[in-house]
Amino acid sequence: MKIQEVPSPIDLRNPKDAMEWANEANIKRPWRYDFFDMYVHKINNLNIENIQILDIGSGPGFLAKYLLQHCPDIRYTAADFSNAMHKLSKSKLLTRELNRATFRLIDFKQEGWFEDLGQFDVVIIHQALHELRHKAHAINFHQQVKKLCKNQTVYFVCDHIFAPDAMQNNQLYMSKKEHFQSLKNAGFKNIELIKDEKGLCLFECIESSERPIS
Numbered sequence: 624m625k626i627q628e629v630p631s632p633i634d635l636r637n638p639k640d641a642m643e644w645a646n647e648a649n650i651k652r653p654w655r656y657d658f659f660d661m662y663v664h665k666i667n668n669l670n671i672e673n674i675q676i677l678d679i680g681s682g683p684g685f686l687a688k689y690l691l692q693h694c695p696d697i698r699y700t701a702a703d704f705s706n707a708m709h710k711l712s713k714s715k716l717l718t719r720e721l722n723r724a725t726f727r728l729i730d731f732k733q734e735g736w737f738e739d740l741g742q743f744d745v746v747i748i749h750q751a752l753h754e755l756r757h758k759a760h761a762i763n764f765h766q767q768v769k770k771l772c773k774n775q776t777v778y779f780v781c782d783h784i785f786a787p788d789a790m791q792n793n794q795l796y797m798s799k800k801e802h803f804q805s806l807k808n809a810g811f812k813n814i815e816l817i818k819d820e821k822g823l824c825l826f827e828c829i830e831s832s833e834r835p836i837s
C-alpha cells in the first residue's frame with residue numbers, strides 16, 4: 624500500500640525558510656537546551672577517546688555549537704540536505720570548532736544515503752525524525768542508521784511525540800510506544816526513554832551485534 628506522506632509546510636533548503644526556523648526554534652522551545660545538556664552529560668561519560676558523533680538533520684548548528692563547546696573529545700559530523708542550514712551552522716562555529724567538524728550534504732530519504740558517511744560512536748537525530756514525513760518510514764530509517772554504527776554505538780532519537788497534550792498528527796509523529804516499537808523492530812537494544820519534557824521525548828538505545836545467549 625502506498626504511504627500518503629504529510630507534506631512539509633516549509634522548505635528547509637530555502638535560505639529564507641531555514642533562517643525563519645532557526646530564528647524561532649529556541650524561542651518556541653527553550654527547553655531544547657535541557658536535551659542538549661543530556662547529550663553532553665551522556666557523551667562526556669562515555670569511556671571512549673576521540674568520540675565520533677553524527678548529527679542527522681543537523682540544522683542551523685545549535686546542537687553543533689553546544690556539543691563542540693561542551694564535549695572536548697569529540698569529532699562532530701553534521702548531515703543535512705540543506706546547504707542553507709549548513710551555512711547557518713558553520714557561521715556559529717569558531718575556527719577551532721570548525722576544525723573538529725565535518726559537513727555532509729545528504730538526503731536521508733534517498734536510497735543509500737548512509738553509504739560513505741563512515742561509522743560513529745554516537746548518532747543523534749534531534750527533532751528531525753518526523754522529516755521522514757510519515758512514521759511508517761521510521762523502522763527502515765533506524766535500520767539504515769545501524770549501518771552507521773559500530774558495536775555498542777549509542778543512538779539518540781529525540782522528536783515531538785503524538786499524545787493528547789503534544790502533537791496531534793499520528794501519521795507524522797509517533798506515540799512513545801510506537802517509538803519504542805520501531806527502535807526494537809529495527810534491532811536496537813537497551814531502549815530507554817531518558818527525557819520527556821513538554822512534548823519532546825528523547826530515547827537512548829544501543830547497537831549491539833552480539834546475539835542473545837540461547
Ligand SMILES: C[S@@+](CC[C@H](N)C(=O)[O-])C[C@H]1O[C@@H](n2cnc3c(N)ncnc32)[C@H](O)[C@@H]1O
Nearest residue numbers: 635680681682703704705730731749750751754
Ligand atoms: C526541524 S529541523 C531540526 C534541526 C536540528 N536538528 C535542531 O534541532 O536544531 C529539521 C532538519 O532536518 C533537515 N532535513 C529535513 N528533511 C531532510 C532530509 N530528507 N534529509 C536530510 N535532512 C533533512 C532540515 O534541513 C532541517 O535542518
